[in-house]
Amino acid sequence: MTDTTPPLLEFKNITVVRDGRTLLDSLSLTVGAGEHIALLGPNGAGKSSFIRLITREYYPSFQGEHGAFRIWGRDRWHVFDLRSHLGVVSNDLQHTFTRDMSGREVVLSGFFSSVGLFTHKVTGEMERKADEILAFLEIEHLGDRPMTELSSGEARRLLIGRALVHDPAALVLDEPTNSLDLHALHTFRRTIRKIARSGTGIILVTHNLHDIIPEISRVVLMKDGRFWKDGQKAEMLTDANIGGLFSVPVHVKEEEDGYYYATGY
Numbered sequence: 102m103t104d105t106t107p108p109l110l111e112f113k114n115i116t117v118v119r120d121g122r123t124l125l126d127s128l129s130l131t132v133g134a135g136e137h138i139a140l141l142g143p144n145g146a147g148k149s150s151f152i153r154l155i156t157r158e159y160y161p162s163f164q165g166e167h168g169a170f171r172i173w174g175r176d177r178w179h180v181f182d183l184r185s186h187l188g189v190v191s192n193d194l195q196h197t198f199t200r201d202m203s204g205r206e207v208v209l210s211g212f213f214s215s216v217g218l219f220t221h222k223v224t225g226e227m228e229r230k231a232d233e234i235l236a237f238l239e240i241e242h243l244g245d246r247p248m249t250e251l252s253s254g255e256a257r258r259l260l261i262g263r264a265l266v267h268d269p270a271a272l273v274l275d276e277p278t279n280s281l282d283l284h285a286l287h288t289f290r291r292t293i294r295k296i297a298r299s300g301t302g303i304i305l306v307t308h309n310l311h312d313i314i315p316e317i318s319r320v321v322l323m324k325d326g327r328f329w330k331d332g333q334k335a336e337m338l339t340d341a342n343i344g345g346l347f348s349v350p351v352h353v354k355e356e357e358d359g360y361y362y363a364t365g366y
């Protein structure tokens with residue numbers, strides 16, 4: 102990385118209004134290339150709306166004074182190009198994969214930003230990349246399995262593979278551990294940590310404290326469509342902050358495994 106590398110995300114004073122309702126209110130956030138951050142907030146805080154903002158499904162309704170809305174230094178993006186910089190794995194996406202496709206086809210579909218391969222031409226190079234990703238994620242055994250028969254955890258790891266085909270600068274994960282059991286959670290955490298250590302930035306959007314992998318050092322607390330606090334993880338994940346964020350008395354503790362857990366609520 103050189104000094105001239107632009108930030109991955111640079112949002113200043115961004116407001117999103119939909120159907121007369123302010124979903125995101127004066128957001129300002131800069132995320133550097135390769136940075137690992139968590140966006141933590143309760144239900145209804147605006148987390149999904151934030152993801153829709155960065156995937157360009159929602160547009161800023163209003164940019165305050167000195168407002169900015171840049172991804173990788175650019176104001177304007179073709180959505181297709183954007184996907185090679187940001188690999189987004191959302192729950193919305195998982196629900197769209199209802200077709201009978203093999204795991205390998207799911208990964209390959211990332212090259213075309215499609216939900217199937219249809220008449221797209223898959224090259225030998227794409228095949229090689231898909232196999233490399235399946236191996237990196239330790240999911241070669243899922244390559245020939247039909248997506249419709251997979252567990253939530255398995256399907257999610259394939260969607261991560263799909264998001265990685267373009268070697269994005271960052272992976273954006275939306276509530277990634279919803280509906281995972283303990284074993285799936287364990288495997289999933291290992292996968293995400295491996296990706297984080299490989300140099301791909303992680304932008305984790307969640308309401309679960311225990312999703313925050315130890316590699317994440319910065320946490321943004323989100324509440325009522327606003328970024329309420331933004332700072333180093335240990336300073337953000339305190340009893341007072343988490344209690345205030347979720348409106349419950351809570352005790353927050355960092356365990357030996359480097360994860361934070363909330364108890365006493």
Ligand SMILES: Nc1ncnc2c1ncn2[C@@H]1O[C@H](COP(=O)(O)OP(=O)(O)OP(=O)(O)O)[C@@H](O)[C@H]1O
Binds near residue numbers: 119142149150308
């Ligand atoms: N298109 C829309 N029009 C009006 N209100 C909306 C729209 N989309 C979302 N909302 C409302 O905006 C608020 C924020 O929603 P959002 O889905 O972004 O929150 P969230 O943090 O992702 O919540 P959860 O954790 O429950 O998924 C909610 O109160 C929601 O009902």
